[in-house]
Amino acid sequence: MGEITNFRGEATPSETRSLGEEEVRALIVRVGERVRKARERKGIPRRVLSEISGVSPRYLAQLEAGEGNISIGLLQRVAIALDHRIEWLMTEDDPWNSEVLQVAELYRSANTETRQRVTRLLRPExxxxxxxxxxxxxxxxxxxxxxxxxxxxxxxxxxxxxxxxxxxxxxxxxxxxxxxxxxxxxxxxxxxxxxxxxxxxxxxxxxxxxxxxxxxxxxxxxxxxxxxxxxxxxxxxxxxxxxxxxxxxxxxxxxxxxxxxxxxxxxxxxxxxxxxxxxxxxxxxxxxxxxxxxxxxxxxxxxxx
Known part of the structure; x- marks a missing residue:
């Protein structure tokens, strides 16, 4: 059966919905990979992340495998436990290869004096x-x-x-x-x-x-x-x-x-x-x-x- 289009040759709602589901699936897989990689970089086992975040080990295992459709609230807990912002886990850019995100993370963890110096450089005053x-x-x-x-x-x-x-x-x-x-x-x-x-x-x-x-x-x-x-x-x-x-x-x-x-x-x-x-x-x-x-x-x- 050929592609279903409307009379202008545009994709039908059913096809748009299908693409949306694929994007959601890709997001879930990406988030799982980011969580696993962040946990490994931090050097903590999954059970420790579970204790810190309050999210069950089973849920975390599903999440890292790209099988868990985790809520925003629980994902925020995981992000905090990993010392990351939640957007780092969701962005399409690789947070460990993105210069902008790396600078943002360094700024977030810097002391007051360093932040002030960076701000003066970026916004001369x-x-x-x-x-x-x-x-x-x-x-x-x-x-x-x-x-x-x-x-x-x-x-x-x-x-x-x-x-x-x-x-x-x-x-x-x-x-x-x-x-x-x-x-x-x-x-x-x-x-x-x-x-x-x-x-x-x-x-x-x-x-x-x-x-x-x-x-x-x-x-x-x-x-x-x-x-x-x-x-x-x-x-x-x-x-x-x-x-x-x-x-x-x-x-x-x-x-x-x-x-x-x-x-x-x-x-x-x-x-x-x-x-x-x-x-x-x-x-x-x-x-x-x-x-x-x-x-x-x-x-x-x-x-x-």
Whole structure:
């Protein structure tokens, strides 16, 4: 029997449906092969993939053999377990020979600093545009970041934000409780989220951050790239005196080596703090003098345009 066509010589619906079934069959086989190959490249047996994904070994065996008509939901579980995107398992292009897909996967698994470098290369944007009119004061506790930030914000009529207050609002508890409950790692995660949120919500602002943020490489890189950074510094003795003047006796309480430790922290972080665009030394200066110097720095370097 010859090919059935309509009066214009076009394929009939039955033939179109048949071709569609062939395409579906080819897709199922392709997905099965991709799953098997991804599993083998990852070096895990099928039973382990079953445990990770929650998909039964029998179902996985059928899938890899090209016999399982798996649902999107279950396929997504398998893709996640294999550290792949679901589209990698379905695309007609070979994901291991496709340069575009390989780059996409490398980008997905890269850290924040690498992603930012790649983005800058692919979508050139000047440092000035990335930083907008955001200013960030970094430095050790007691340098005067918060006081200077508040007063500079008032003089310039722009918002001032203290990052630890953002973290407290996000977590619903004081920072010391965050540290006690979640530890340093949990605090750093909340800190990074707070920085991202501030960037998304403010193009013009002054931000003051905790002194230890420079020890979190990804978060600090974000600050350096997205803010005009100013290192507010002072001598070790002034750092200590100012903290105690604020009513905080913890730096000296029961610790005769406190000053030695403070100097050690300053020395160890100095190289990191020096990555800031400019610095402001408040040693031996009144708050009014330091404020005027800060305002001149902002104006001279055109941080606000």
């Amino acid at each position: 000047s440092a000035q545009e990335m930083r907008a009119h955001r200013i960030c004061l970094i430095g050790l506790r007691g340098a005067g970041k918060s006081t200077l930030g508040i007063r500079a914000g008032e003089r310039l009529n722009i918002p001032f934000v203290e990052l630890n207050r953002e973290i407290e609002e996000q977590s619903g508890m004081p920072v010391n409780e965050v540290m006690a409950l979640y530890g340093q790692e949990g605090y750093r995660k909340l800190e990074a989220q707070a920085v991202s949120r501030v960037i998304q919500t403010h193009d013009t602002m002054i931000l003051a951050v905790a002194g230890g943020i420079v020890a979190a490489p990804d978060t600090y890189t974000t600050l350096l790239n997205r803010f005009h950074t100013i290192w507010v510094k002072a001598s070790p003795s002034e750092h200590m005196d100012r903290v105690r003047a604020q009513g905080d006796t913890r730096p000296m309480a029961g610790n005769p080596e406190a000053m030695k430790e403070l100097k050690s922290i300053l020395t160890s972080r100095e190289t990191l703090y020096e990555k800031a665009l400019v610095s402001l030394d408040t040693s031996g200066k009144s708050m009014d003098q330091s404020l005027e110097e800060l305002l001149r720095l902002i104006q001279d370097h055109k941080f606000l345009g």
